[in-house]
Amino acid sequence: MLIRRDDDGTVATLTLDSPDTGNAISVAMAEELASRASEVAGDPAIRSVLLSANGRFFCVGGDVKAIGAAGDTVGALLDSITAPLHAAIATFLHMEKPLVVAVNGPVAGGGLGLALVGDIVLAATSAHFSMAYTGIGFSPDGASTWLLPRLIGLRRSQELALLNRRLSSDEAASIGLITRVVPDAELPSESCSVAAALANGPVGAHAAIRRLLLSSGDLSPEHQMEAEAHNVRSQAIGAEGQEGVAAFTQKRKPDFLAAGRAG
Known part of the structure; x- marks a missing residue:
């Protein structure tokens, strides 16, 4: 091996x-x-x-x-x-x-x-x-x-x-x-x-960041911003985004592991 x-x-x-x-x-x-x-x-x-x-x-x-x-x-x-x-x-x-x-x-x-x-x-x-x-x-x-x-x-x-x-x-x-x-x-x-x-972080957000950074050298600014808008919207309505915002407003540490299991 x-x-x-x-x-x-x-x-x-x-x-x-x-x-x-x-x-x-x-x-x-x-x-x-x-x-x-x-x-x-x-x-x-x-x-x-x-x-x-x-x-x-x-x-x-x-x-x-x-x-x-x-x-x-x-x-x-x-x-x-x-x-x-x-x-x-x-x-x-x-x-x-x-x-x-x-x-x-x-x-x-x-x-x-x-x-x-x-x-x-x-x-x-x-x-x-x-x-x-x-x-x-x-x-x-x-x-x-x-x-x-x-x-x-x-x-x-x-x-x-x-x-x-x-x-x-x-x-x-x-x-x-x-x-x-x-x-x-x-x-x-x-x-x-x-x-x-x-x-322990938001793996969906991490995946989106990786995709966006990889595409940044190939897309026009307008198309890159379209991709950004699509990804941030997906995260906001998903379990990770919901948990992150709730934790922020409740002044606690977000539990993205639990959010991942729930999602």
Whole structure:
């Protein structure tokens, strides 16, 4: 098992668990990741997902040793890796629940897309980030060319992709690549705390926020506002919105878990 799943109430934690390889993305790991992503996305008991990794590295990217040994079959091998990897990332992007990523160590190559796909990305102080592709004569994958310009702009993305510059976790936070930096020893508890807070929140609103933010780069302002109006109306007449407004007027903490069960 290369992707471990552990559930704590309404939070599912997926852990990249191949520390001896630096959590390199092999065919088997990519396939397991796609399967696990689909599993948690479709589990109605799960209200938020935490993606983490075991070992010194978060993910070093593709399995370069296997790629080097593939010879004339390298194209087919890469297809076998990128297809499930991209399916997993697409699932994480579009699922109806938020994703927290805990980046425990260095990230490179295909691991970058996995690290950045989260709604909240917490990185250990010791983590660092690089695209790495041009070092072996490759172009990027793992949705990094879609995620990076949206997160940090075209100019910074060009520099990272073309010059393969490494970013410390502090610099990554300063330019908006990640959410914030957490001391190494505190990363597990802090990431679990954030995932739990999201799980206790209004998951319908979270899903709407995710959809609206994803569409914001493609729609005109008028069409985006139409989408906003539709979603806020749906939330207002639904169980979560009713509970949130009632709690506000009654000066108490809303119980979105109960509202979710009622809805």
